């Protein structure tokens with residue numbers, strides 16, 4: 001098991017790290033997420049391998065609790081309906097607005113609605129765990145129909161990824177929030193299965209928005225989207241995408257927000273970004289997440305790594321005295337921890353003072 005430093009060792013039940021005998025017997029890894037009972041708290045987050053049937057089988061064999069399929073993108077749906085409209089016009093350039101010219105070619109990632117629905121059906125056939133379909137977009141157009149189709153194809157839940165960069169300087173934060181809430185309400189209203197919302201952290205009052213999302217029908221929140229920042233190639237001056245897989249250092253942002261929101265909103269919490277080891281998973285569960293999601297660790301190490309992460313979690317629970325994951329969920333959340341201010345501004349002051357202390361010695 002990845003070792004803990006004295007400073008970050010989490011407390012066991014009753015906030016005291018037990019020094020007595022290890023927990024005897026098997027620990028119970030099952031959790032509740034989006035109203036479903038999962039056999040373990042590790043979920044394979046949306047990524048290329050969750051769209052691949054052999055990888056799905058391997059993830060299932062490794063003990064994963066559920067799978068989120070790669071997203072179906074709004075641009076893809078617009079592209080498909082644009083093509084349909086273009087075909088129904090007379091003349092090849094009758095519809096100059098058809099989005100074919102500026103939509104990235106997503107065919108290598110995820111080949112359209114019909115195949116996506118087949119992927120949902122096939123994923124259900126080859127795995128024993130809940131399958132969560134993923135919609136990725138920010139406008140309401142069309143989503144309600146697809147939410148319905150995905151539930152009908154057998155998806156156990158839908159994850160709605162609101163990946164948005166607020167680049168329009170005419171649009172206020174409140175307007176973006178209202179649009180997001182309307183979208184969630186529409187999709188959650190149309191789907192016959194639970195809908196979770198995956199979003200980024202860049203909202204002015206995230207806790208308040210989280211509560212409004214739960215009120216709008218979100219059964220869960222997935223914290224957080226990891227934004228891919230563009231880079232400039234100094235030789236060609238071209239601007240392009242830049243994808244670097246995460247490391248455990250990035251865990252602390254979702255950890256903080258799971259800790260703040262745990263027990264305060266009526267929705268499940270999933271932490272995503274930076275979960276690579278059993279220790280990372282233990283931390284987000286203690287903070288208050290119901291599940292941890294990872295693609296980066298599995299992309300780096302392969303689907304079998306899920307078993308390693310779960311094995312590490314299990315060992316830590318046995319050493320620490322936790323008999324079940326549900327018992328440890330939220331044990332170090334803001335509501336339960338001795339010093340709740342550590343999740344807020346005090347943490348900033350503490351961090352600076354501690355660092356200055358070591359630097360000046």
Ligand SMILES: Cc1cc2nc3c(=O)[nH]c(=O)nc-3n(C[C@H](O)[C@H](O)[C@H](O)COP(=O)(O)O)c2cc1C
Pocket residue numbers: 045046047048069070071072134136161198224225226245246247272273274275293294295296297
């Ligand atoms: C190659 C790759 C493809 C991804 N595709 C999707 C996707 O289709 N939909 C989505 O919601 N997230 C997608 N993600 C984001 C991940 O699901 C995850 O939320 C994010 O990478 C943070 O987790 P990590 O720290 O383990 O990388 C993708 C990530 C990677 C690395």
